Amino acid sequence: MALLQVQNLTKSFGGLTAVNKVSFSIEEKSIFGLIGPNGSGKTVIFDCITGYQRPDQGRVFFQDREISGKRPNQIALQGVGRSFQLSGVFPKLTVYQNLIFSVQEKTLGRNFLTTLRSGGGWLPKDLAKRIDQVLEFTGFQRVREEIVANLPYGQQKILEFASLMVMNPDPLLYMLDEPFAGLTQGEIASYLSLMRERREKGRTFLLVEHNMRALMEICDFIVVLDHGEKIAEGCPEEIQANKGVVEAYLGHGVVA
Amino acid sequence: MRRSSWKWVLLFLLGVLFPFIGQEGYLTHMAITILIFSILASSLNLLMGYTGLVSIAHGAFFGIGAYTSGILMMRAGFPFLAALFMATAFTCLIALGLSIPSFRTKGIYYVIVTIAFQLIVSEIYDGWYAMTGGGLGLRGIPKPGQISLPVLGTLSFTSKFSYYYLAFIFALVIHLGIARLIKSPVGISLMAIRDNETKALMMGLNPLAYKVFVFVLASGLAGLAGSLYAHYLEFAHPDLFSFFVSVDLFLMVMLGGAGTFFGPPFGVFILEMIREVLHEFVALRLFLYGVMLVLIIIFLPEGLLKPLTSLAKRFVPGRT
Numbered sequence: 135m136a137l138l139q140v141q142n143l144t145k146s147f148g149g150l151t152a153v154n155k156v157s158f159s160i161e162e163k164s165i166f167g168l169i170g171p172n173g174s175g176k177t178v179i180f181d182c183i184t185g186y187q188r189p190d191q192g193r194v195f196f197q198d199r200e201i202s203g204k205r206p207n208q209i210a211l212q213g214v215g216r217s218f219q220l221s222g223v224f225p226k227l228t229v230y231q232n233l234i235f236s237v238q239e240k241t242l243g244r245n246f247l248t249t250l251r252s253g254g255g256w257l258p259k260d261l262a263k264r265i266d267q268v269l270e271f272t273g274f275q276r277v278r279e280e281i282v283a284n285l286p287y288g289q290q291k292i293l294e295f296a297s298l299m300v301m302n303p304d305p306l307l308y309m310l311d312e313p314f315a316g317l318t319q320g321e322i323a324s325y326l327s328l329m330r331e332r333r334e335k336g337r338t339f340l341l342v343e344h345n346m347r348a349l350m351e352i353c354d355f356i357v358v359l360d361h362g363e364k365i366a367e368g369c370p371e372e373i374q375a376n377k378g379v380v381e382a383y384l385g386h387g388v389v390a
Numbered sequence: 391m392r393r394s395s396w397k398w399v400l401l402f403l404l405g406v407l408f409p410f411i412g413q414e415g416y417l418t419h420m421a422i423t424i425l426i427f428s429i430l431a432s433s434l435n436l437l438m439g440y441t442g443l444v445s446i447a448h449g450a451f452f453g454i455g456a457y458t459s460g461i462l463m464m465r466a467g468f469p470f471l472a473a474l475f476m477a478t479a480f481t482c483l484i485a486l487g488l489s490i491p492s493f494r495t496k497g498i499y500y501v502i503v504t505i506a507f508q509l510i511v512s513e514i515y516d517g518w519y520a521m522t523g524g525g526l527g528l529r530g531i532p533k534p535g536q537i538s539l540p541v542l543g544t545l546s547f548t549s550k551f552s553y554y555y556l557a558f559i560f561a562l563v564i565h566l567g568i569a570r571l572i573k574s575p576v577g578i579s580l581m582a583i584r585d586n587e588t589k590a591l592m593m594g595l596n597p598l599a600y601k602v603f604v605f606v607l608a609s610g611l612a613g614l615a616g617s618l619y620a621h622y623l624e625f626a627h628p629d630l631f632s633f634f635v636s637v638d639l640f641l642m643v644m645l646g647g648a649g650t651f652f653g654p655p656f657g658v659f660i661l662e663m664i665r666e667v668l669h670e671f672v673a674l675r676l677f678l679y680g681v682m683l684v685l686i687i688i689f690l691p692e693g694l695l696k697p698l699t700s701l702a703k704r705f706v707p708g709r710t
Contacts, residue, residue: 162619184592210594222592224585226649227578235582238575240595242603249574256574 136195137162137307137338138183143192145178152178154362155192160307160355165329165339167349168361171371171383176342177219179359182313182342184216185209196307211240215298215305219312219342221290225283229274230295232282233265236297264300271326272296288321295328307338314345322348350374358382405562409554409661418550423664424655425557426619429564431642433611438640439649440572441604442584446636447488447504448612450511453631454481454545456620457515457522460531463621470547474617481613482606489605491596508633517629527627531620553622555571560618564611569651584649608668641679644686647693656695 139171145153153175160166166239168176181187185206195203201209210216224232233256239245248256269275272292282290291313308329314322326348329339343349350370351357358366358373359361362381367374371380409418430452437443457475468476492503515522522528533554534547536549547553571577582590583597591597620626638661646657668675690697 186588186592190478204597207592207594207596210592216592218589218592222586222589224582224589227581231578231581235578235590236593238578240579240593242576242579242596242599244578246603247577249571278587297593303594 135162136160137197138340139198140179140183141193141195141357143179143182143194144190145175146183146190149203152362156359156362156364157192157366158357158367160340162338163333163336164354165333165341165352167353167370168340168342168359169344169346169349169356173361174359175362176359177311178362179308180216180342182310184210186335188333211243211303213303213306214309214311215301215307216292217291217298217311219315221287222294223282223290223297226281226327227344228279228281229269229383230265230278232259232293234267234298234312235262237265237302239302239331246285247349248368261302266298270302272299272333273324288317291317291323292321292328295325299328299332305337307340309340311342312344313341314343314348316389326352394557395635398694405558409551414550416454416463418554420620420662420666422554422557423548424658425561426615426622427459427642427658427662428453428655429561429615430639431614431617431658432568433608433615433644434564434639435648436568436571436580436604437609437653438643439647439654440577441580441601443502443601443605445506445605445608446633446640446642447502448499448512448609448639450508450685451481451609451612452616452635453511453515453626453628454484455530455616456626456631457616458613459617460620460626461521461527464528464530464632470532473497474614474621476612477617478610481616482610482647483604485609486602489602493601499544505633508636512628512632515631522628524627525628527625528620529622531626533624534621557618557622560614564614565655572651576600576603583665591651638679641683645682645694646664647695650695653695655694657693660694
């Protein structure tokens with residue numbers, strides 16, 4: 135069954151068509167890659183799926199329910215977790231507070247009632263335990279009281295993923311915008327191991343990434359965009375053999 | 391009891407026993423002022439420090455509470471507690487009305503909206519002569535006499551000595567409430583919005599709801615402080631709630647440390663002390679304020695309290 139379906143998505147800014155009639159669907163429990171040169175519309179597609187921008191045309195379905203036109207917070211609460219190209223953490227909060235924010239309720243009304251009822255010791259034991267597990271698993275236990283801005287960039291990105299792992303409600307689809315950009319080989323390896331753990335739990339991934347080696351290794355299916363249009367799709371082997379893709383990246387007349 | 395809690399017990403005792411030192415004199419007057427302004431600074435800190443919303447309209451809300459409470463008690467014969475409650479509620483209502491259009495703007499534009507609101511409201515205080523007394527001020531606001539409480543019986547707050555306790559209890563309860571709020575899920579959500587609003591939104595939170603909530607809460611607290619202030623001074627005047635008061639409050643929060651719990655009340659204390667020392671030199675005071683603001687923003691963006699405590703720790707060994 136397709137977890138996410140994108141149908142004829144179109145988005146223009148002024149006279150520029152950033153995304154032009156793009157369709158694809160993501161199977162449950164797969165790792166889906168979205169690639170293309172800079173400016174080919176990958177991030178715009180992310181924004182349209184998560185509701186941060188409203189598509190001009192086309193529809194998006196998540197678990198067979200239409201989500202296009204809904205607000206970003208509503209879409210997130212249906213089980214879509216998104217990471218950001220530049221770090222998507224809360225820099226002045228501690229590592230632990232970042233995870234608490236992720237794990238806690240998001241509605242004001244419920245949070246306010248919790249505040250009135252229990253104040254400081256509000257975090258339920260099972261959630262605290264869940265955070266501790268993830269801290270242990272990701273190796274952040276040592277720095278749990280550290281202000282996130284003091285962590286190296288790569289660690290911040292891994293923390294962002296860790297916060298999606300504890301997110302409430304638990305995301306079924308992870309949308310990762312260039313997760314490996316700026317990371318060292320070691321950091322990429324630990325990022326991948328976290329993704330693998332989630333995948334074994336049955337989660338689905340949509341990746342935008344420029345690191346081809348990591349991408350080809352991990353993806354089940356890839357869609358290639360150029361100038362807002364879909365120019366190829368297929369499994370990694372097919373994409374690597376596709377002449378149009380090579381041209382889009384390197385220009386005409388070059389053989390990789 | 392842990393060792394560190396002793397200093398809070400001492401501070402609390404000092405708070406309780408202070409009027410016995412100050413009696414009906416000037417010291418008690420200053421203490422009452424500091425208590426009322428600490429409510430203002432800490433509520434503004436909820437906006438500035440914890441949510442990242444700089445508001446230069448806090449003086450205006452302070453005034454709305456003061457005038458409403460005074461007018462209700464003088465002209466409509468409300469008892470003190472009812473006037474205080476109604477003034478707080480009315481201030482919340484105005485804040486709600488302002489917050490809905492103003493949160494369409496962001497960053498510096500939002501600050502400009504709050505400044506505009508402050509200036510408009512100041513003009514109303516000055517111009518609505520029939521209601522506010524205009525430039526002459528609202529004179530003869532009664533002190534709260536004869537409050538009937540369930541356990542304590544009938545209390546009167548006409549002396550400085552007793553009014554101090556009224557302000558003390560309000561300030562204490564409000565600060566305990568704020569301390570609890572900033573550690574709660576609501577507080578963490580506010581800080582998340584401050585740090586990265588887009589990310590918070592993408593994790594399923596509705597930032598607008600939280601911003602409106604905290605703006606209404608902080609403004610309501612300013613209104614409550616206004617009511618306490620008006621009934622204490624028995625007087626309200628546009629100058630007490632002007633643009634410059636809003637800037638003072640901004641400075642108090644910055645001076646103590648925005649986003650720290652104890653910073654803003656400490657900033658109130660420092661600024662009131664400076665005001666006392668420079669009592670005679672009005673022009674010099676404004677000059678000094680300006681210089682201080684620039685120095686803080688450049689050298690001490692975290693405020694005075696943090697560097698001072700770490701300095702104190704270095705010179706007082708063996709304590710943590």
